[in-house]
Amino acid sequence: MSEKQISPLKPGRNDDEIDLVELVQKLWAQKFIILFITFCGVVSAAGYAYLTPQKFESKTILAAPSITTFAPFVQDVKVSSDSTVDVLGVALKLSDNVMVLLSRNLLAPATQAAFISENPSFAGCASAISQTRNKVVVSVTCPDKGDSLLALSGYIEHASKITAQEFQSLMMAVGVKSSIKAREFYSVESLPSTEAMPNKKLILALGLVLGGMLGVFVALIRNVFIENRTRSA
Missing domain, CATH: 1.10.287 (Helix Hairpins)
Structure with a gap:
């Protein structure tokens, strides 16, 4: 019986393979x-x-205020209530709800229009608000870097004052006489930062x-x- 001789395979290049050296040479x-x-x-x-006009965007992140801020309100609720009050639960709900109220006022076109009306120097600025759970990202874009920072802080202060007035009215309606400052309606999670747009x-x-x-x-x-x-x- 004759034996079949198997010749070793010779290395060769597949036609489908890409010769990188050849490709580089062609390029x-x-x-x-x-x-x-x-x-x-x-x-x-x-x-x-x-050639695109440069603008500056200032941004900050606001978080829910500390629950200790609402201690006087919880105390008033306990005094006026005949039943046992969940102190922690009431404080947490107040902290969450004021952030919802603040974000609504920040988003409201009426708030933006009133702010521009009181501060006509910021008429060329635009604000943007995005909300996540218990956090609000506020950004203001202006042609001038200094104006963007001033407009950001001013707009937040303007919206928080409106929120404080609404919140105070609601509390008085249910017999709670304690007061709260507008600045206490939020905590600053990140300090304001400014970026140039477009990024050259x-x-x-x-x-x-x-x-x-x-x-x-x-x-x-x-x-x-x-x-x-x-x-x-």
């Missing part, structure tokens, strides 16, 4: 196209970054990256057309 051959498109991307990004450095970096990616893509497509034309010739 290098079209380096001027890639550089030109990358340059165009950077120029476009720079044009947008430096970030936009330039994106222009460089996206321009380079587009340049490589165009070079690859161009290389495919060149290869197909060579094969058909």
Whole structure:
């Protein structure tokens, strides 16, 4: 019986495999196209970054106030109530509810209009409010950095005063005479921070990256057309 001889497999390149060295060489051959498109991307990004009017956004995060703030209110409720009062429960509910009331006033167009009416120098500013559980993110965008910080603090103070008046009226309606200051309606979780808009450095970096990616893509497509034309010739 004759034995079949099995010849060892010779290493070879699969046609579907990508030769990275060859690919780099092809891209290098079209380096001027890639550089030109990358340059165009950077120029476009720079044009947008430096021609767009710059604005400044100041932002802060407000959290629910301390439950000890409402100790006088809980005491008044205990005195006026014949039944046992859950002191902690009442304080927690008051703390949560005032944040809901404050966020509503911050979001209300009437509050924003009244604030601008009292502070016409901030007419070019815009406010934005986002709410999560027991937290409110307040941001104000203005053409001037100093104005954005002043408008942020002023708008929060304006809304908290309205909230304090509403809250006080509700408490008096149920026989609670204790008072609370507007500043006690919230606690500051993060100090105000200001960012320039648009972010020029970030936009330039994106222009460089996206321009380079587009340049490589165009070079690859161009290389495919060149290869197909060579094969058909």
